Amino acid sequence: MEIEQAIHQKEFANERERAIVNILYTSSWLTYIQMGVFKKYDISMQQYNVLRILKGQYPKPATVNMLIERMIDKSSNASRIVEKLRSKDLVVRSECPKDRRQVDVVLTQTGIDLLTNCTKEVYAIHKKTDKLDDAENKELNRLLNKLRS
Amino acid sequence: MEIEQAIHQKEFANERERAIVNILYTSSWLTYIQMGVFKKYDISMQQYNVLRILKGQYPKPATVNMLIERMIDKSSNASRIVEKLRSKDLVVRSECPKDRRQVDVVLTQTGIDLLTNCTKEVYAIHKKTDKLDDAENKELNRLLNKLRS
DNA sequence: TGCAAATATATGTAGGTACATTTAATTTAC
DNA sequence: GTAAATTAAATGTACCTACATATATTTGCA
Numbered sequence: 001m002e003i004e005q006a007i008h009q010k011e012f013a014n015e016r017e018r019a020i021v022n023i024l025y026t027s028s029w030l031t032y033i034q035m036g037v038f039k040k041y042d043i044s045m046q047q048y049n050v051l052r053i054l055k056g057q058y059p060k061p062a063t064v065n066m067l068i069e070r071m072i073d074k075s076s077n078a079s080r081i082v083e084k085l086r087s088k089d090l091v092v093r094s095e096c097p098k099d100r101r102q103v104d105v106v107l108t109q110t111g112i113d114l115l116t117n118c119t120k121e122v123y124a125i126h127k128k129t130d131k132l133d134d135a136e137n138k139e140l141n142r143l144l145n146k147l148r149s
Numbered sequence: 150m151e152i153e154q155a156i157h158q159k160e161f162a163n164e165r166e167r168a169i170v171n172i173l174y175t176s177s178w179l180t181y182i183q184m185g186v187f188k189k190y191d192i193s194m195q196q197y198n199v200l201r202i203l204k205g206q207y208p209k210p211a212t213v214n215m216l217i218e219r220m221i222d223k224s225s226n227a228s229r230i231v232e233k234l235r236s237k238d239l240v241v242r243s244e245c246p247k248d249r250r251q252v253d254v255v256l257t258q259t260g261i262d263l264l265t266n267c268t269k270e271v272y273a274i275h276k277k278t279d280k281l282d283d284a285e286n287k288e289l290n291r292l293l294n295k296l297r298s
Numbered sequence: 299t300g301c302a303a304a305t306a307t308a309t310g311t312a313g314g315t316a317c318a319t320t321t322a323a324t325t326t327a328c
Numbered sequence: 329g330t331a332a333a334t335t336a337a338a339t340g341t342a343c344c345t346a347c348a349t350a351t352a353t354t355t356g357c358a
Binding site: 022 | 150152155156157159164166167169171172173174175176177178179202205218219221222272276280281286287288289291292295296297298
Binding site: 044046073077080081100101102136 | 313314315316322323324
């Protein structure tokens with residue numbers, strides 16, 4: 001659906017403003033269509049994001065700072081998210097021996113299993129709802145990268 | 150900056166997953182660069198969004214339902230946002246005569262003035278930070294519309 | 299008409315987020 | 329070697345959001 005119909009706005013100041021609203025709207029739309037999966041596994045989108053970063057590091061630990069740096073939404077409170085995941089036994093936290101200010105965070109087997117299943121379902125929903133082919137997704141990536149450059 | 154560097158993720162399952170993460174990240178990036186302006190005017194992004202919808206309707210009133218339908222992030226609590234705006238004298242609320250369940254919401258002159266100034270600054274920031282030309286923004290819009298189709 | 303269903307909005311509650319501040323450990327400069 | 333500055337993480341606070349539920353009004357239909 002065109003962005004004009006989606007939010008019932010007939011006019012935009014220019015193509016740039018139309019594109020910016022379209023990015024914000026599409027992001028919100030993507031978040032919405034994934035939400036059902038996250039809810040099924042009783043995690044938030046930010047928690048999923050942290051689990052994926054930990055998977056990328058596994059079996060090496062990640063620190064809270066590393067999580068903040070790599071999260072899609074940087075402004076989130078990584079330390080409290082880690083505590084949520086720990087209380088569900090999805091990660092373990094331990095004092096980093098090299099720098100005792102830091103905390104080493106590592107996925108547990110429970111965390112790995114949950115993430116594997118959850119990711120499978122998220123990808124399936126993406127495949128079903130994203131109507132772009134490979135070349136178009138490449139071009140979309142190029143444009144978004146250039147926009148922020 | 151390429152999305153890989155931005156979130157320090159080296160590999161994606163495919164171009165679709167790369168594009169989806171890129172949309173979410175770019176949306177968060179755009180929100181962040183606008184935030185300073187909203188903070189200056191002491192409004193939230195959602196409040197700005199509602200003010201813009203009311204501007205599009207002006208001088209006709211909008212109902213709460215209409216606001217929900219047209220907001221970028223549909224899941225928000227429009228009724229409480231309207232109350233926030235009313236307490237700052239940016240809008241007025243009155244019982245809709247045709248259907249007393251509904252509430253007519255209209256911008257005040259204070260609201261119009263704030264929105265005019267705020268929008269000018271938001272557009273200026275967009276112009277400064279969005280590195281795409283007109284044709285590229287058009288193509289970006291086409292791709293995002295198709296993605297959601 | 300009268301009563302159930304639908305609709306529009308408001309609100310209670312739990313949890314999430316932003317920002318500033320605090321605490322603790324490490325590094326730097328002298 | 330020590331005090332000041334920096335860094336990593338945690339936490340207090342206020343606000344925001346999501347979801348379920350409540351309240352009031354209108355609609356539809358027997």
